[in-house]
Amino acid sequence: MIEFKNVVKQYPNGTIGLNNINLNIKEGEFVVIVGLSGAGKSTLLRSINRLHDISSGEILVDGKSITRANGKQLRRIRRDIGMIFQSFNLVKRATVLRNVLSGRVGYHSTFSTMFGYFPKEDHDIALDALTRVNIREKAYIRADQLSGGQQQRVSIARALAQKPKVILADEPVASLDPLTTRQVMDDLQRINRELKITTIVNLHFIDLAREYATRIIGLRAGEVVFDGPVSEATDAKFSEIYGRPINEDELLAADAPKGGVTV
Amino acid sequence: MTPAPTPEAAASGAPTPPPSKKPAPTIDSKGLQRYKMLATWIIFIGVLVVCFVGVDADFMALFSDGARQNMGRILGEMMRPDWSYASHIWKPMVETVQIAIAGTIIGAVLAVPVALLCAVNIMPKKIVSIPARMVLNLVRTVPDLLFAAIFVAVFGIGAFAGMLALVFFSFGLVAKLTYEAIEAIDPGPLEAMTASGANKIQLIVFGVIPQALPYFFSYVLYTFEVNVRAAAVLGFVGAGGIGLHLDQQLNSLRYDRASTIIVITLVIVLLIDYASTYLRRKLL
Amino acid sequence: MNPTDPSKSRSALIRNWIVGAGIIVLFIWSLSSLQFDGIQEYGKQVMLSIWDGFTHPDWGYVYMSEGEDLLRGLLETLIISILGTFISAFLCIPFAFWASQNMSRLGIVSGSGKFVLTVIRVFPEIIMAILFIVAVGPGAFAGVLALGVHSIGMLAKLYSETIEAVDNGPREALVSSGASKLQVLRFAVLPQVIPQFISYALYRFEINIRSATVLGLVGAGGIGTPLIFALQTRNWSRVGIILLGIVILVIIIDLISGWLRRRII
Numbered sequence: 119m120i121e122f123k124n125v126v127k128q129y130p131n132g133t134i135g136l137n138n139i140n141l142n143i144k145e146g147e148f149v150v151i152v153g154l155s156g157a158g159k160s161t162l163l164r165s166i167n168r169l170h171d172i173s174s175g176e177i178l179v180d181g182k183s184i185t186r187a188n189g190k191q192l193r194r195i196r197r198d199i200g201m202i203f204q205s206f207n208l209v210k211r212a213t214v215l216r217n218v219l220s221g222r223v224g225y226h227s228t229f230s231t232m233f234g235y236f237p238k239e240d241h242d243i244a245l246d247a248l249t250r251v252n253i254r255e256k257a258y259i260r261a262d263q264l265s266g267g268q269q270q271r272v273s274i275a276r277a278l279a280q281k282p283k284v285i286l287a288d289e290p291v292a293s294l295d296p297l298t299t300r301q302v303m304d305d306l307q308r309i310n311r312e313l314k315i316t317t318i319v320n321l322h323f324i325d326l327a328r329e330y331a332t333r334i335i336g337l338r339a340g341e342v343v344f345d346g347p348v349s350e351a352t353d354a355k356f357s358e359i360y361g362r363p364i365n366e367d368e369l370l371a372a373d374a375p376k377g378g379v380t381v
Numbered sequence: 382m383t384p385a386p387t388p389e390a391a392a393s394g395a396p397t398p399p400p401s402k403k404p405a406p407t408i409d410s411k412g413l414q415r416y417k418m419l420a421t422w423i424i425f426i427g428v429l430v431v432c433f434v435g436v437d438a439d440f441m442a443l444f445s446d447g448a449r450q451n452m453g454r455i456l457g458e459m460m461r462p463d464w465s466y467a468s469h470i471w472k473p474m475v476e477t478v479q480i481a482i483a484g485t486i487i488g489a490v491l492a493v494p495v496a497l498l499c500a501v502n503i504m505p506k507k508i509v510s511i512p513a514r515m516v517l518n519l520v521r522t523v524p525d526l527l528f529a530a531i532f533v534a535v536f537g538i539g540a541f542a543g544m545l546a547l548v549f550f551s552f553g554l555v556a557k558l559t560y561e562a563i564e565a566i567d568p569g570p571l572e573a574m575t576a577s578g579a580n581k582i583q584l585i586v587f588g589v590i591p592q593a594l595p596y597f598f599s600y601v602l603y604t605f606e607v608n609v610r611a612a613a614v615l616g617f618v619g620a621g622g623i624g625l626h627l628d629q630q631l632n633s634l635r636y637d638r639a640s641t642i643i644v645i646t647l648v649i650v651l652l653i654d655y656a657s658t659y660l661r662r663k664l665l
Numbered sequence: 666m667n668p669t670d671p672s673k674s675r676s677a678l679i680r681n682w683i684v685g686a687g688i689i690v691l692f693i694w695s696l697s698s699l700q701f702d703g704i705q706e707y708g709k710q711v712m713l714s715i716w717d718g719f720t721h722p723d724w725g726y727v728y729m730s731e732g733e734d735l736l737r738g739l740l741e742t743l744i745i746s747i748l749g750t751f752i753s754a755f756l757c758i759p760f761a762f763w764a765s766q767n768m769s770r771l772g773i774v775s776g777s778g779k780f781v782l783t784v785i786r787v788f789p790e791i792i793m794a795i796l797f798i799v800a801v802g803p804g805a806f807a808g809v810l811a812l813g814v815h816s817i818g819m820l821a822k823l824y825s826e827t828i829e830a831v832d833n834g835p836r837e838a839l840v841s842s843g844a845s846k847l848q849v850l851r852f853a854v855l856p857q858v859i860p861q862f863i864s865y866a867l868y869r870f871e872i873n874i875r876s877a878t879v880l881g882l883v884g885a886g887g888i889g890t891p892l893i894f895a896l897q898t899r900n901w902s903r904v905g906i907i908l909l910g911i912v913i914l915v916i917i918i919d920l921i922s923g924w925l926r927r928r929i930i
Contacts, residue, residue, distance in 0.1 A: 167841050197843030207834030212856045220835075220852040224843030231848055258414065273838070280842050429751060432744045436805040436886070443810070448800040455799055475698070482695035486688070522915040523908070526791070526879040527892075531904070534896040535715060540699045614789045618882055618893075621699075624791075631795055643792065650787045 119145045119316045120166060120284065125175035127161055127340070135161040136172065137340040143333075145283075148310045149318045150327040153337035154360055159320040162337065163286050166318070167199045168192065180283055197224035200277025200315075202287040202306075206269040210262035214253070214272050217261055218244040221279035240279075247278035251305050267298025274305055278313075285309070287319040291326070296370055299323075303330050323370040324356050458636035459643075466638045470626060470645060477622035478649075480540050480615065481608040484547025489601045491548070492556035499560035502568065503581075503589060514560075520553040525611045529620035540621030547611060551604045555597075562596035563589060595664045602657045602664075609653050613646050718901020719908075726906050735910045738881075738888035743914065745805050745880065745887050746873035749812025754866040757817040761824030768828065778825070786818030790876055794885035805886030812873050812880070819872075823865045824858070831857045860929050867922045867929075874918045878911050 120143040127135035136158050143149055151159045164170040165177060168184050176185045184195050200221070208217045222240045223231050236244075248254045251271035253264075261269060270290060277285055287306060291299040307330050310317040321327045327334055327348075334351045336344030336359035344351065344359050357363050442448055498504050498513040528546035536542045571588045579587070616624025623646055630639040727735045762768050764778030794811035801807050835853035844852065881889020888907060895903040 169837065169841055193843040193845060195843070196841060199841065201838065201841040203834060203838060205834050207832075207838040209835045209853060209856045210832070211860060216856070220839060220844075221842050223839070223848045223852055228845045228847045232851055234851070276838070276842070286841075428747065432748050432751075435744045436741070436748060436809055442801045442806070452796075452800045455796065479695035479698060482691055483699065486692045486695075518916070519912060522875070522912045522919075524875040524879050526882060527889075527908075527911070530879075530882055530893060530896055531908075534899065534904075535711060544699060610787055610789060614791045617791055627792070643788075647784065647787055651783065654783075654787070 119143055119147075119180060120318075121178040123176045123178070125165065125177060126173050127158075127165060127170065128173045134340050135170075136165065139175070139340075139342060141335070141342065141345070143316060143318065145316055146310070146314045147316055148307065148330060148332045149316075149335060150331035150333075151318065151320050151335045151337060152322075152324055152327050152356070152359060155322075157337040158340040159337055160288055161340075163288050163318060163320055166284070166286055167196050167201060169201075193224060197280055198283045200280045200282035200285045202270070202273050202277055202285065202290045204289040204292045206266070206273045208261040208269055208273055208276075211260060213258050214248065214261055214264070214275075215241075215244055215257040217272055218247055218257075218275045218279050221247075221276040224280065243281070244275070244279050247275040248272075250278060250309065251275050265298070266294050267301055270294060270298075270302050271305060274302070274309070278309065282315060284316045284318070287317065289320050289322065292322060299326070299370060306330070323368060324351075324364060325369050327351070455636050459640035461637055462641040462644055463635070463637040464641060466641045467645060470623060470642055473616075473623045473626050474645065474649065476540055477612045477615075477624075477646075478609065478653075480543045480547060480622050481605060481612040484544045484612070485551050485601060485605045485608050487544075488548040488551025489555045489597075489604065492552045492559060493597075495552070496556045496559035496563060497585065497589075499556065500563040502564055502566070502571070503585065517553060517556050517560075520549060521557065523549070525550040525608075526614065526618060529615045530618040533619045538619040538621075543612060543615040543620030543622055546615065546620060547608050550611065551608060554604050554607070555600050558600040558603075559593065559597050562600070563593050566592040599661045599664045602661050606654050606657050610650055613650065714899075715901050718903075719905040721902050722906035722909055723900075723902040724906065726903055727910075733891055735888070735891075735906060738891050738907070739910050739914050741805050742877045742881075742887035742889075742911075743874065743918075745808040745885075746812060746870060746877040748809045749816060749877070750866055750870040750873050752809065752813030753816035753820050753869070754862070756813065757821035757824055758862075760817055760821035761828060764821060764825040765828040767831070767833075775825075779822075782818050782821050782825075784818075785815065786822065788815065788818070790815035791879070791883055794880050794883055798884055803884040803886075808877060808880040808885035808887055811885060812876060815876075816869050816873060820865060820869050824862055827858045827861045827865070828854070864926045864929050867926050871919055871922050874915055878915075 120141070122139045122141040125136055125139040129135055139162065151162060153159050161170055165172050166179065166184070168177075168187075172185065176183055178184070179195055180198065182191075182195055184192065187195055209220070219236050219240060222236060222243065225240075226236075245254060245257060248257055251274050253268055253271050253275070256264060256268065256272075261272060264272065274285075285306070290306070291302055294302060303326060306317055306319065309315055319330075328351060331348055333347055334344065335342060336351075336355070338359055338361060344355055353364060360368075495513055495517065499510055499517060501507075501510050504510045504513075525546055528549050529543055532542035532545045533539075536545070566589065570592070571584060574584055574588050612622045612624075614624045614627075616622045616626065617628050619625070623642060627639055627642045627646075630636075630642065760778065760782060764775050764782055766772070766775045769775055790811050793815050794807055797807040797810040798804075801810065831854055835857070836849055839849045839853040877887050877889075878892075879889050881887040881891070882893050884890065888911060892904065892907045892911075894900075895907060
């Protein structure tokens with residue numbers, strides 16, 4: 119589904135963002151990328167839909183090279199990749215439905231969308247996407263009236279409205295509290311299972327990674343230092359990825375009130 | 382969740398019944414929104430059409446041969462300013478700045494007591510602050526050039542009428558900005574002083590003025606910027622300054638000289654703007 | 666306010682005295698060349714006749730079945746400011762994008778845009794009105810054009826500040842969903858800025874209604890024309906009623922516009 123071939127990202131100031139990455143992510147996988155901040159998680163994710171350009175190498179999405187794609191081709195590939203952001207990235211003063219509908223623009227010509235009109239099928243798709251994340255009833259409310267967790271679900275619905283083959287989520291729960299974190303992660307997992315959408319998530323919390331992922335990729339200083347199923351991602355492995363013992367704040371359970379949750 | 386429910390939110394959100402029963406109210410609110418949008422657009426376009434008809438707006442006239450020739454001729458002459466005329470305009474230019482300075486300072490001084498009367502944290506008695514504000518709002522409805530036209534009719538042609546116009550205008554502007562600044566000051570020191578037995582005058586001198594003074598000076602400078610621009614055109618109604626000469630040159634169709642005046646005025650206005658903005662940034 | 670270092674406080678004190686003295690000198694200088702004579706000649710009598718005119722406004726002028734009356738003049742003033750604001754609210758959009766730092770990579774682009782806007786802003790609308798009168802003849806249309814062009818200076822500046830403050834998140838989201846540049850503008854930028862744009866346009870409308878009352882002084886339509894005639898003929902009761910009309914019109918417009926602005930934001 120997604121193939122990284124010798125991908126290198128070097129910033130203009132010489133820093134290496136990604137160092138010779140080779141990965142092959144298969145259809146329907148729920149991949150969680152872990153690593154310290156600055157390890158290149160976000161760069162890796164954003165290079166998949168070319169929000170960041172890479173310096174050399176090639177990335178294939180569904181067999182097509184996004185690295186070489188241009189203009190229309192690039193937009194056509196991006197249309198198949200939904201993205202979810204840490205800060206939701208909604209138009210706050212627009213209604214929930216308008217936000218979700220904006221995920222449909224890739225399917226229409228620039229001219230026909232300029233008037234802001236969407237055909238009925240698009241409305242149905244958007245409402246269906248909202249139903250999937252259980253906020254159908256908020257469709258006509260302004261986005262800024264919703265809580266953080268609800269806003270993140272709207273942005274999931276927006277990604278779903280694209281009818282994507284892949285969903286990228288860049289720290290989707292970093293600005294949420296533990297309870298809504300689980301709701302959002304549950305939504306992502308359900309969508310991954312029900313719609314067979316390949317999902318790649320950057321996460322800070324390693325217990326969440328273990329709980330939801332089917333495959334974990336560990337990054338350290340722009341290199342893949344771990345790639346395997348959850349069963350192999352032991353505490354010792356995580357210490358290796360992080361280059362030090364696991365901290366309390368890297369566990370979601372540590373943030374939550376004292377309960378029975380153990381890692 | 383953030384509060385402040387819109388009508389739509391209130392219609393759909395309050396009791397939170399199970400999601401399956403939800404569609405009905407949201408469809409309603411959608412319909413309502415749509416009608417509101419439609420009505421707004423119809424009213425808006427209707428007003429515009431009435432206006433365009435009412436004013437005989439003939440955009441073709443703007444691009445007609447006559448208009449093109451006129452504009453072309455004027456702009457052509459303006460492109461070649463008569464720099465030899467520049468020596469004649471320094472004196473009226475200085476007068477323009479003088480009008481602005483005098484008008485600003487007198488207006489600002491008069492504004493201080495009124496601003497104090499308007500600020501509710503100094504003058505809690507509504508019987509004083511509300512009429513004071515009404516007077517202020519009344520003064521602020523009249524544009525500077527209108528004041529000038531009136532004062533020219535009363536006191537005759539000359540710079541005095543212009544200065545008086547700017548006095549009134551500055552008074553309104555400075556007083557409003559200042560009383561808003563006074564109302565925004567930190568109440569802590571005032572409370573401390575009241576607690577230690579200070580009277581009203583002491584309160585103002587030691588509690589209010591130190592906090593509000595930088596803002597006041599900043600607003601005065603800003604008003605001065607506005608006044609310099611205003612003073613440049615006061616002459617069109619006979620209230621002195623460079624505008625009088627500009628009017629004369631425009632009336633005698635000397636667009637090359639008019640252009641000289643406009644360019645020099647713009648440069649001086651821009652210089653004063655930049656200097657004043659710099660000073661204001663240092664103040665605050 | 667209470668520095669411990671006495672020399673510092675003394676230098677601050679000296680500086681304040683110098684600034685104060687400078688302002689006073691400036692003030693005296695500014696009064697020096699202003700002509701004050703001629704005021705006494707008129708004296709009490711003029712004042713009394715003005716007072717008389719203002720306290721007995723010419724109510725008959727409010728509405729006359731034909732001819733130029735107060736209501737028609739005020740209506741024309743209103744129309745001039747509505748159209749002038751409307752025109753500039755659209756004309757200024759390209760200028761606003763030109764002057765916005767986050768819309769172009771080169772600083773020179775936005776810098777030059779900002780400079781052009783400053784020049785438009787300080788170019789007085791009265792002069793613009795006179796120039797348009799030459800082009801399209803005296804009347805309300807010249808006033809509309811003058812306000813329309815002059816307002817660009819301020820509106821485009823406010824608009825560009827709004828554009829510079831947009832949240833980049835939605836843009837990123839739209840780009841990632843495969844939107845074209847125009848689609849990003851339409852669905853991520855415009856929804857964020859339009860309410861603010863409308864609010865600024867209304868604010869400018871409040872300013873323009875005041876400006877429109879004086880455009881008539883140079884022949885660009887509106888209530889200013891009958892006002893200048895009344896002033897020149899010293900018809901104080903008519904001046905009184907016209908001023909009253911202007912004040913009421915401006916207050917009503919301020920109230921309506923303020924209410925609309927609160928609803929939009």
